[in-house]
Amino acid sequence: MPQAILSLFESTGAYLTGHFRLTSGLHSPEYLQSALVLQHPRYAEQLGASLAAALVALTAPARIGLVAAPALGGLIIGHEVARALDVPFVFTERGATGDMLLRRGFQIEAGINAVVIEDVVTTGGSTREVIAILKNLDAHVLAAGSIIDRSDGQADVGVPRAALETMRVISYDPSNCPLCREGSTAVKPGSRN
Ligand code: ZN
Secondary structure, eight states: OOHHHHHHHHHTTOEEEEEEEOTTSOEEEEEEOTHHHHTSHHHHHHHHHHHHHHHHHHHTTSOOOEEEEETTTTHHHHHHHHHHHTOOEEEEEEOTTSOEEEOTTOOOOTTOEEEEEEEEESSOHHHHHHHHHHHHTTOEEEEEEEEEETBTTOOOOSSOEEEEEEOBOOOBOGGGOHHHHTTOOOBOTTTTO
16 A cells, blocks of 8 residues: 555554454455544545545546445545535444445435445445435446555445545465464454454
């Protein structure tokens, strides 16, 4: 990652090193806990403004009319992108069965130009789920954005993507993990605190 974003993640404790068990089941020596950056409203606002500018550049001359994001990870940065664009922000959330849902009485205007925001894209799975909901409601999804793209640009969500930083996730199958071989145990990020 270029220095500005990496420094921000490091200085706020959001760039963790150790031995982590990712949601995918893979093990990794590093983890990005973006909530630790975004707990600072000043940084959240700056990152949101930067991401909004990147999305405007990506989607011009179309005008973005709505920002949507999956809870919980996308809530703060999605809100800040929407603030910078001065457009409404809506969020999706998982129901009891694990399905991604648009609740809370949010109404999507047919034909509106929307963008979908996540904090960190790894596979793009959550972004794809939000895009599917919006398209099902006849919104026009112009693009997707994230603070960080951990897929090294590989995640395909079906629309153009913007990210403030792109990196390649270092991950190991548990059966072939050098950290496990050294005798340490992988922890779920956040569980130690
Ligand atoms: Zn391991």
